[in-house]
Amino acid sequence: MNKIDTTTDSFVVAGQRFTSRLLVGTGKYKDFEETARAIDASGAEIVTVAVRRVNLSDPSQPMLVDFVDPKKYTYLPNTAGCYTADDAVRTLRLAREAGGWNLVKLEVLGDQKTLYPNIVETLKAAEALIKDKFDVMVYCTDDPIMCKRLEEIGCCAIMPLAAPIGSGLGIQNPVSIRIIVEQAKVPVLVDAGVGTASDAAIAMELGCDGVLMNTAIAAAKDPIKMARAMKLAVEGGRLAYLAGRMPRKMYADPSSPLAGLI
């Protein structure tokens, strides 16, 4: 890789090429208008969406698809709120029928307080979905052994958490994330836990292929501004990773030459 060019730098998931390495959620915004503006400012090409019952008391109320065009953005249906493999598989089968595409985000949660992934159920669901021809991007713990296993059974992207969902704590375990990146042959994206722009940059400097976030943008005082900050942070972190950082040293090394000193 000799040329560093963000206009051609891209990553491939399940055969689809994306140039934006920032993936964003569509939840927690004030209204659909703000959702649409934040997504636009983020430059994201992939947006996560949830699958829920239609409100039957007022079916004419505005829907997400009216504001965030599924033809312009790749909708990535998630299984947020699912605590069993069966519920997750059922949800994504409905999502595939609603949307008509196979690329999905699997998350099976294990605990309401931490929203930590239940990896046993996640594995079970991933196997069932892959057998059913889904392309599975999987939300998981930052355990390199489990990440490897999820890759081996055929997940098309591995998405370890940086910190608990919605916590904004940033990359808690950079060593694990780095190991996961080094061993993976499919894209690795940090999903969940990012709080501010520097967190996203750190994820990218560790060599991640992308970052997925929702709350860090939606819960900022100015979500549109933060969306742009995240776009720049992901690009900056990616460039820094490609550029290759200088080695860390214990002591100082003057930047001005010593020769010719008066």
Add this chain to the structure above:
Amino acid sequence: MNITLNGDARAIPDGLSVEGLLAHLGIQSKKVAVERNLEIVPKSAFAATQIADGDRMEIVHFIGGG
């Protein structure tokens, strides 16, 4: 006839297809997915799938989420 619709008991006219049910509810069929007794009803089968008394129907769509 009586069905369970998105978790709630509901009386609907007899003889409706899935397509008829969506029209009855004022829902645009292209924006939703439908499950009948835990089985997906493909969009292509909305018109041909008849709803029976006691059916458990789920109608879902995409909303904002992370």
